[in-house]
Amino acid sequence: MTEHESKQVNAEENAGTTRRDFLKLAGAMVAAAGVTQFIPSAKIAARAASEEESKHQWGMLIDINRCIGCQYCTFACDAVNNLAEDMRYCVVTTETTQSGDEFFLSRPCMHCEEAPCVHVCPVGATYKRPDGIVAMNYDLCIGCRYCQIACPYEARVFNWKKPIKLSPQSPTFGYPEVPNRPRGVVEKCTFCSHRIDAGLERGLMPGVDSQATPACVVACPTSARVFGDLNDSESPISEALANAKVTLRLREELSTKPRVYYIPPDPKAENPFQGS
Amino acid sequence: MQTTIHRPKLQIGKHNVDIFPYWVGLLVAGLLFGLVGAFTVLRDGLQVTGLSNRVPWGLWISIDLSSIAMGGSAFVFGVIVYLLRLKRFETIGKLAVLLGFLGYSTAGMVLLFDLGQPLRFWHPVVFWQPHSLLWEVTMCVVLYLTVLVAEMAPIIVEHPFFTDHPLYKKFPVVKKAASAARTIAHWLHKAGPALAIIGLTLSLLHQASLGATYSVISGRGVWFNQSAPVQFVLSAMSGGTALLFFLGVIVFRVMRPGTVEDSALYDVARLSGGVTLLLTYLRLWDWAVTNYYSFDRNISLQTEALNAVAPYSLSFWIGQALLPIIAGSVLLAAKSIKNFRYLMAFAVIPIFAAILMRWNYNFSGLIAAPTYAPFTPTIIVNSYAPTWVEFSVAALVISYWLLMFSLAIRYLPLKAENER
Amino acid sequence: MKPTKSLFFIAGALTLFAVFAALVLMSAQTVSAIAPAEAAQQDLKDCLRCHEQPAALWESSPHREHNVSCTVCHKLADSAGTHPETAKYTVESEETTCLVCHGSASKENVASEMAASQHAAVGLNCVSCHEQHSQGLKVASEARTVCENCHKAEMRNMVESTHFAAGLSCVNCHMGDGKDHSMNISASTCSNCHTDLHQAREMLDAGVEVNAMANPKALVTQVPAEQTPPTAPQGGVHLPAWVYALAGVIIGGVAAWAVFGREPGSANRKKP
Ligand code: SF4
Numbered sequence: 009m010t011e012h013e014s015k016q017v018n019a020e021e022n023a024g025t026t027r028r029d030f031l032k033l034a035g036a037m038v039a040a041a042g043v044t045q046f047i048p049s050a051k052i053a054a055r056a057a058s059e060e061e062s063k064h065q066w067g068m069l070i071d072i073n074r075c076i077g078c079q080y081c082t083f084a085c086d087a088v089n090n091l092a093e094d095m096r097y098c099v100v101t102t103e104t105t106q107s108g109d110e111f112f113l114s115r116p117c118m119h120c121e122e123a124p125c126v127h128v129c130p131v132g133a134t135y136k137r138p139d140g141i142v143a144m145n146y147d148l149c150i151g152c153r154y155c156q157i158a159c160p161y162e163a164r165v166f167n168w169k170k171p172i173k174l175s176p177q178s179p180t181f182g183y184p185e186v187p188n189r190p191r192g193v194v195e196k197c198t199f200c201s202h203r204i205d206a207g208l209e210r211g212l213m214p215g216v217d218s219q220a221t222p223a224c225v226v227a228c229p230t231s232a233r234v235f236g237d238l239n240d241s242e243s244p245i246s247e248a249l250a251n252a253k254v255t256l257r258l259r260e261e262l263s264t265k266p267r268v269y270y271i272p273p274d275p276k277a278e279n280p281f282q283g284s
Numbered sequence: 285m286q287t288t289i290h291r292p293k294l295q296i297g298k299h300n301v302d303i304f305p306y307w308v309g310l311l312v313a314g315l316l317f318g319l320v321g322a323f324t325v326l327r328d329g330l331q332v333t334g335l336s337n338r339v340p341w342g343l344w345i346s347i348d349l350s351s352i353a354m355g356g357s358a359f360v361f362g363v364i365v366y367l368l369r370l371k372r373f374e375t376i377g378k379l380a381v382l383l384g385f386l387g388y389s390t391a392g393m394v395l396l397f398d399l400g401q402p403l404r405f406w407h408p409v410v411f412w413q414p415h416s417l418l419w420e421v422t423m424c425v426v427l428y429l430t431v432l433v434a435e436m437a438p439i440i441v442e443h444p445f446f447t448d449h450p451l452y453k454k455f456p457v458v459k460k461a462a463s464a465a466r467t468i469a470h471w472l473h474k475a476g477p478a479l480a481i482i483g484l485t486l487s488l489l490h491q492a493s494l495g496a497t498y499s500v501i502s503g504r505g506v507w508f509n510q511s512a513p514v515q516f517v518l519s520a521m522s523g524g525t526a527l528l529f530f531l532g533v534i535v536f537r538v539m540r541p542g543t544v545e546d547s548a549l550y551d552v553a554r555l556s557g558g559v560t561l562l563l564t565y566l567r568l569w570d571w572a573v574t575n576y577y578s579f580d581r582n583i584s585l586q587t588e589a590l591n592a593v594a595p596y597s598l599s600f601w602i603g604q605a606l607l608p609i610i611a612g613s614v615l616l617a618a619k620s621i622k623n624f625r626y627l628m629a630f631a632v633i634p635i636f637a638a639i640l641m642r643w644n645y646n647f648s649g650l651i652a653a654p655t656y657a658p659f660t661p662t663i664i665v666n667s668y669a670p671t672w673v674e675f676s677v678a679a680l681v682i683s684y685w686l687l688m689f690s691l692a693i694r695y696l697p698l699k700a701e702n703e704r
Numbered sequence: 705m706k707p708t709k710s711l712f713f714i715a716g717a718l719t720l721f722a723v724f725a726a727l728v729l730m731s732a733q734t735v736s737a738i739a740p741a742e743a744a745q746q747d748l749k750d751c752l753r754c755h756e757q758p759a760a761l762w763e764s765s766p767h768r769e770h771n772v773s774c775t776v777c778h779k780l781a782d783s784a785g786t787h788p789e790t791a792k793y794t795v796e797s798e799e800t801t802c803l804v805c806h807g808s809a810s811k812e813n814v815a816s817e818m819a820a821s822q823h824a825a826v827g828l829n830c831v832s833c834h835e836q837h838s839q840g841l842k843v844a845s846e847a848r849t850v851c852e853n854c855h856k857a858e859m860r861n862m863v864e865s866t867h868f869a870a871g872l873s874c875v876n877c878h879m880g881d882g883k884d885h886s887m888n889i890s891a892s893t894c895s896n897c898h899t900d901l902h903q904a905r906e907m908l909d910a911g912v913e914v915n916a917m918a919n920p921k922a923l924v925t926q927v928p929a930e931q932t933p934p935t936a937p938q939g940g941v942h943l944p945a946w947v948y949a950l951a952g953v954i955i956g957g958v959a960a961w962a963v964f965g966r967e968p969g970s971a972n973r974k975k976p
């Protein structure tokens with residue numbers, strides 16, 4: 009009864025605090041779980057540990073003024089993740105400014121700091137890595153698609169069908185680099201975490217060395233995308249952010265705190281492809 | 285003491301036909317048709333449905349929400365029978381437990397087909413993610429179903445069908461197992477009040493979190509609504525109790541006359557009417573808060589878009605404001621109306637209103653979805669058309685519900701304790 | 705021998721040895737440069753074992769013809785260890801990879817043409833258009849030519865044009881026979897074909913082109929369908945009519961029964 013009341017009051021006050029309330033509830037339940045030995049406590053510990061931040065915090069900056077709408081990022085992403093055309097993680101759309109000028113908006117997963125998809129997943133299949141990447145555990149996902157509903161950026165795709173053999177963009181734009189995902193799970197952009205992890209192991213710096221940088225960033229012919237460590241003031245993204253006069257993030261009013269920044273279209277900037 | 289159970293007969297010419305076998309035959313046909321769809325979806329995956337990345341939840345989730353609402357009377361009568369100890373509702377309470385069990389098991393069943401990985405249905409129980417409302421809902425449904433099974437078990441195990449079965453006499457093993465089951469059932473039965481209270485908490489908690497499942501999704505405008513949890517609880521109470529009244533008349537007046545006083549049934553109707561009015565009052569305030577006292581661009585654009593493709597506002601004003609007010613008032617005045625035909629007809633309205641509310645809730649945020657365009661936020665209108673597989677699985681679970689209900693009211697002794 | 709002399713001797717010997725060794729090493733390098741076919745064979749044997757996909761593309765590429773094999777572009781990153789486990793092959797910048805051969809030193813001088821182009825101005829480089837292993841063009845699966853990857857609007861106009869109907873494509877004018885990577889149109893671009901108006905007329909009248917031009921759209925239909933943005937479908941939840949009918953029958957049935965039916969069950973009875 010009391011649990012219910014406190015929950016409802018909370019829900020009425022402010023949905024933002026609901027989470028904290030659930031944490032309390034969660035605490036009680038986790039304690040109960042410890043008694044019943046229902047879940048390996050190592051798993052809880054692992055998750056708690058993963059909430060500590062790592063040295064690197066990856067982020068991306070997309071300069072809309074440089075984007076020519078060629079979709080190379082999309083194609084490279086398709087090739088590397090072996091995606092069918094209806095499964096794209098990264099899409100480029102034509103949007104308009106308030107004054108009606110058209111521009112291209114390229115949208116990967118925002119790797120939100122307060123990711124709604126992480127909060128809603130009932131099994132913890134979507135989780136936040138210590139380096140800020142919102143990652144998926146495809147073995148845990150039950151395919152309930154709640155995360156798809158929660159994501160404000162339409163960044164998640166569900167495997168309605170069996171994975172395809174080879175993406176139509178392969179080999180022109182790259183080769184598959186990650187294992188295929190089974191039918192019935194949700195998947196999303198990974199910031200090419202496989203490249204980042206392997207690169208760091210080899211002493212390469214993501215954002216600087218192309219082997220350790222997300223495929224979309226490498227593929228972009230106009231270098232509209234910049235990637236790097238937000239914690240490191242020397243990294244390409246920190247410099248680009250410092251140099252940018254104005255940046256924006258998508259749907260900032262939702263407080264999801266995306267890790268993908270945009271440089272908004274500047275009407276004075278000359279972009280021969282704009283508005284095509 | 286055995287109550288005589290009257291079976292509804294159909295008068296065709298001179299013959300007095302028991303329609304029960306035909307009815308069961310029809311439901312079995314529905315089940316078989318549903319199994320075809322169930323098999324298809326398990327084999328081919330969710331690509332056979334009309335769902336898409338833009339509308340990932342569809343008919344099945346609506347059925348899931350509705351069937352849980354239809355089981356809403358179970359916790360209401362848990363309070364009435366076990367906490368308030370109103371003895372005259374005990375028999376009706378048994379029917380409420382049955383409805384609760386059917387509602388929740390139907391929901392569980394349809395959810396199973398809705399998962400992309402049905403074999404991983406147990407994951408939420410093992411891999412906890414207590415931040416997630418869906419996790420909470422799942423846990424509550426699982427635990428509450430356990431409670432309901434425990435409450436149902438004594439009725440079933442002690443049924444003469446089992447105790448008098450020839451197999452039962454022939455094989456001592458079966459007998460032993462059955463008596464063990466009965467001991468457990470008896471033990472569970474002793475724990476009845478405790479179970480009821482646990483069940484009540486779980487049920488209230490998750491009826492509310494079903495609403496919260498939607499209301500925490502800040503990105504989708506109309507869903508981001510703080511009163512959704514309360515609305516879900518109240519609509520489950522009003523719809524569930526109205527259903528209990530409707531079926532209660534059939535069960536306790538037509539089929540087993542004399543087991544329940546009419547006045548108790550009237551009280552069920554009044555309860556349902558009262559909650560319906562309360563819900564409507566709350567809905568109106570909710571409407572005022574979101575549309576009149578404040579202005580949210582997304583919500584108004586969404587409402588506009590929804591009105592363009594469906595009678596969204598109209599269904600609210602007629603289906604969830606006007607008709608429920610009428611129905612609520614009529615049901616509230618049950619004692620003076622004293623006409624079961626009228627009351628039953630009006631009880632249909634809260635039932636449909638509860639279903640309509642959940643249907644609208646599920647689709648409003650999906651069909652009219654805000655986009656992420658930075659300067660000119662707009663609403664995309666998505667479309668969704670259920671395929672035959674979805675209808676077929678819907679037929680499966682609805683047939684299951686009806687079949688179980690029909691068998692139960694025909695064969696189970698739904699009786700109060702003191703009458704055993 | 706005096707110690708100084710012996711020192712000189714040792715130093716001299718060492719120098720000689722060093723020179724000799726350097727010569728041997730250099731000759732070894734020259735060998736690999738003048739006998740690329742063997743090196744290519746060796747590369748293929750080693751690399752192909754794992755990297756089938758890039759090798760398959762390379763097999764039918766201009767690089768293959770000229771025995772430019774894997775290790776020419778892919779250099780072993782300087783780190784301790786052996787290749788698949790720890791040491792990795794990497795490609796350095798285009799200046800040190802493509803431009804070594806295709807740079808200003810070469811007779812094509814693609815590099816300086818490219819540098820003069822608008823493509824370079826917006827930041828494009830070689831692999832923006834060329835697939836590196838086949839050196840073919842990177843045509844996206846939804847484009848007809850590599851140009852259409854980016855120049856979608858121009859391509860939409862182009863396929864409507866007489867030029868397109870006559871079988872010309874972007875590069876006929878923008879690059880010309882010399883494959884000019886600056887993509888500039890020069891004064892002679894038009895006059896190469898249209899020496900004068902009358903000749904243009906003659907060309908129009910000449911055989912195949914005339915037929916093609918009589919109905920340019922006919923050719924257009926042969927190319928993959930234009931990616932039209934889907935016409936906004938009527939959104940909402942579409943239910944088949946029988947669902948509404950069923951709901952109507954249920955509600956109507958209950959209503960009709962309420963009005964015309966009999967009171968359900970028997971009258972109020974007290975509990976026995
Ligand atoms: S953009 Fe969507 S999928 Fe990506 S982290 Fe944010 S909520 Fe999750």
Ligand code: SF4
Pocket residue numbers: 128129130131132133134148149150151152153154155156193194
């Ligand atoms: S679909 Fe998978 S990842 Fe998404 S919320 Fe459900 S279990 Fe989590």
